Amino acid sequence: MNRIFEKYISCKSCLKLFSILLFVLCTTVAFAQNEPRTILDFNKDWRFYLGDEAKAKIITFNDSDWRTLNLPHDWSIEGQFSKHHLSTTQEGALPTGIGWYRKAFTVSTSAKGKAVFIEFDGIYRNSEVWINGHSLGIRPYGYSSFRYELSTYLKFGREKNVLAVRVDNSAQPNSRWYTGSGIYRNVRLVTTSQIAVNQWGTFVTTPTVTSQKAVIALQTSIRKAVGRTSKGELPTIRLVSTILDAAGKEVATQTTQSVRLIDTLITVSQQVDVSNPILWSVEKPYLYKLVTRIYNQNRLEDRYETPLGIRSFKFDPATGFSLNGQPMKILGVCLHHDLGALGAAVNRRAMQRQLELLKAMGCNAIRTAHNPPAPEFLDLCDEMGFLVMDEAFDMWKKKKSKQDYGLTWDTWHKTDLEDMVRRDRNHPSIFIWSIGNEIREQFDSTGITIANELASIVKTLDTTRPVTSALTENIPDKNFIYRSGALDILGFNYKHEAYADFPKTFPNQVVLASETGSSLQTRGHYDMPSDSVRMWGKGGPTKFTDGNPDWTASAYDNEAAYWGSTHEQTWKVIKKLPHMAGLFIWTGFDYLGEPHPYPWPARSSYFGILDLAGFPKDVYYLYQSEWTNKPVLHIFPHWNWPKGKTVDVWAYYNQADEVELFLNDKSLGVQKKTGDELHVMWRVKYEPGTLKAVSRKNGREVLIRTMSTAGKPAKIQLIADRTALNADGKDLSFITVNVLDEQGNLIPDANHLITFSVNGGGTLVGVDNGYQASLESFKANYRKVYNGKCLAIIQTNEKAGRIRVKATSEGLQGAEIELVSQ
Numbered sequence: 001m002n003r004i005f006e007k008y009i010s011c012k013s014c015l016k017l018f019s020i021l022l023f024v025l026c027t028t029v030a031f032a033q034n035e036p037r038t039i040l041d042f043n044k045d046w047r048f049y050l051g052d053e054a055k056a057k058i059i060t061f062n063d064s065d066w067r068t069l070n071l072p073h074d075w076s077i078e079g080q081f082s083k084h085h086l087s088t089t090q091e092g093a094l095p096t097g098i099g100w101y102r103k104a105f106t107v108s109t110s111a112k113g114k115a116v117f118i119e120f121d122g123i124y125r126n127s128e129v130w131i132n133g134h135s136l137g138i139r140p141y142g143y144s145s146f147r148y149e150l151s152t153y154l155k156f157g158r159e160k161n162v163l164a165v166r167v168d169n170s171a172q173p174n175s176r177w178y179t180g181s182g183i184y185r186n187v188r189l190v191t192t193s194q195i196a197v198n199q200w201g202t203f204v205t206t207p208t209v210t211s212q213k214a215v216i217a218l219q220t221s222i223r224k225a226v227g228r229t230s231k232g233e234l235p236t237i238r239l240v241s242t243i244l245d246a247a248g249k250e251v252a253t254q255t256t257q258s259v260r261l262i263d264t265l266i267t268v269s270q271q272v273d274v275s276n277p278i279l280w281s282v283e284k285p286y287l288y289k290l291v292t293r294i295y296n297q298n299r300l301e302d303r304y305e306t307p308l309g310i311r312s313f314k315f316d317p318a319t320g321f322s323l324n325g326q327p328m329k330i331l332g333v334c335l336h337h338d339l340g341a342l343g344a345a346v347n348r349r350a351m352q353r354q355l356e357l358l359k360a361m362g363c364n365a366i367r368t369a370h371n372p373p374a375p376e377f378l379d380l381c382d383e384m385g386f387l388v389m390d391e392a393f394d395m396w397k398k399k400k401s402k403q404d405y406g407l408t409w410d411t412w413h414k415t416d417l418e419d420m421v422r423r424d425r426n427h428p429s430i431f432i433w434s435i436g437n438e439i440r441e442q443f444d445s446t447g448i449t450i451a452n453e454l455a456s457i458v459k460t461l462d463t464t465r466p467v468t469s470a471l472t473e474n475i476p477d478k479n480f481i482y483r484s485g486a487l488d489i490l491g492f493n494y495k496h497e498a499y500a501d502f503p504k505t506f507p508n509q510v511v512l513a514s515e516t517g518s519s520l521q522t523r524g525h526y527d528m529p530s531d532s533v534r535m536w537g538k539g540g541p542t543k544f545t546d547g548n549p550d551w552t553a554s555a556y557d558n559e560a561a562y563w564g565s566t567h568e569q570t571w572k573v574i575k576k577l578p579h580m581a582g583l584f585i586w587t588g589f590d591y592l593g594e595p596h597p598y599p600w601p602a603r604s605s606y607f608g609i610l611d612l613a614g615f616p617k618d619v620y621y622l623y624q625s626e627w628t629n630k631p632v633l634h635i636f637p638h639w640n641w642p643k644g645k646t647v648d649v650w651a652y653y654n655q656a657d658e659v660e661l662f663l664n665d666k667s668l669g670v671q672k673k674t675g676d677e678l679h680v681m682w683r684v685k686y687e688p689g690t691l692k693a694v695s696r697k698n699g700r701e702v703l704i705r706t707m708s709t710a711g712k713p714a715k716i717q718l719i720a721d722r723t724a725l726n727a728d729g730k731d732l733s734f735i736t737v738n739v740l741d742e743q744g745n746l747i748p749d750a751n752h753l754i755t756f757s758v759n760g761g762g763t764l765v766g767v768d769n770g771y772q773a774s775l776e777s778f779k780a781n782y783r784k785v786y787n788g789k790c791l792a793i794i795q796t797n798e799k800a801g802r803i804r805v806k807a808t809s810e811g812l813q814g815a816e817i818e819l820v821s822q
């Protein structure tokens, strides 16, 4: 597709190629003339300047000494942590400020008469975009997707066009978590003819779904940028909508003849039936595709694709949620948008890895806390089978941080909310719209008017999904958003003690736990006794000096923020209450910012089930044992302690009725979960050696796990999540680095400095170790392991080839791994 597009647009650097590839391009050009719509990845070769430069919008501005880079780009993640940055530790303590991006390109004369748009999936924040010196618009909200039409300002032929983008993330603080800064999501250049499907112009719903038949309702919004024909007539088009199955076979089609384009925008409704539909579900996320074609006489004016999943779902106040008629619990996590060491810069593979790890844990739903995600994230959820609560805002008019979105609320909230719903409403994964998180207007009467306004904005665009808002106030009379009556579903954050009474407190209301937990853990760190719980805040420690001097939290599930609970406390309750439709745990992964309860140098959160590098904390296996059918037996902590110390050994297990623990082949007894227990524990006097756990069902062994005392650190081990990669300049391999003893046991407290070198077709783009108070740069070519582990992220170049990754450290045997990029 990109190559085709070079007929219309050729980037400066592509010009040289143009003459070399003349033959190839000629053939492509002929083909391109019949292409009604072209979508060009417009991420490459931008110039970037960190700082303000008023003249940079002018076309003749000389940017030759600016840095050249590819988007998506987040300049904050490239910086160093400092407590002197304007962005607080709440926001990750990385630099913010103002930045400029410029891109020069030429447009072939054959694009004259076409409609050309630049599409941004998201710029954090306060962006203004210019084409050839003309301002196209501003966009304050950093999470909205938007496009501008360039057509009338473009120059054709050899003349240069320049896009300039100013990004202003200097007003701080404007968030309660790390946001990133810059054009951190994808950019495309889209060319259509003057009669085309409008932006996000299809809307597909499935009003009737049975195993015999699905009725598919289609609405297509068609944009006409031309007036009358040469004969003075209004253009008349034919709309053909075709449903293809996953193999690309046509299963239904509907043609509407003679549509007169009386206005610049008209909407055409159609309906088709699909017989014996294969339903979309979280276990089997089957996707159809809608192909929309617009013909003017016999000329194809547009061809547009929309993914389609056929499914039905229902919420019931007494029995919770069902998908395609099957009752199920929503087993969800909340996620912020950062990708650890990659920051906010969107990368499809990095998001896919996160979702793979969550899927393997049994998670089936995501809440996009607290803003619309990147569109690719939703594509992945469609493809991988996750339900999504798509959330618009963390605040309404009443601010949470001094400089946040509340300041622009009056002017922008309608546009931002409408754009979110229009952009996202075709994703089968999305099943709830959330209009806000812990909104301050809960507590005064403005909550009534605003909630009603927002719900009606959503309903105007989509009535097929319920609207919720994540609430904290669970006394009905005191909650003005609840009293507005605008919510179809009541989402409550925390308050697990109140869940059982919800049917009485909120009769006939659908209720779910929109946020739970906020338990605190550092991977591989254990505070004992494990059965005493440290609740930070009211009733527990209030000063961070009451915590650990190395800013760690305990990875036994025994530490939490006072407004939350341990993982077990909440899951135990929800599991048993059918009226609780499900939960969204705070959070799936640690994220940058909000390092509660610690101040600087802590700079990322402790709430994740997996750490910032994506390494599971022990509690991951609690959920895996409860939420999947995989046999699980997980024992922890590690087995390196001072001799004689009393150590609590925990096991999460399933598909067994007991676990027996042995130390150096001596039985320490059999334990069984009783009542609503979710783990078993042995209190053991430590001696070095080997712990062995055996789970049994009806006396037959199910699983065996062993763990031995590690000796001296001896060697580095590298494990790549994928060794065969795409040479597309985007694909990633996530390489786990372990420090082991001679026998291959992980050294549980190793903190060696590892240095990386990468040769061949790839680049090191990020390093991390998941430690919340590490101040090392994510972009360095070295990293200390933390509790035995660190991570290196390798990105392919566009040139195929082998990639050799080498890791060395003083006093350890180094390691090498080979990746193949093609």
Ligand code: GAL
Residues within 6 Å of the ligand: 176, 369, 437, 438, 493, 515, 518, 561, 564, 586, 594
């Ligand atoms: C919630 C809030 C989240 C996060 C969390 C930390 O109250 O909705 O955004 O701040 O607390 O525990």
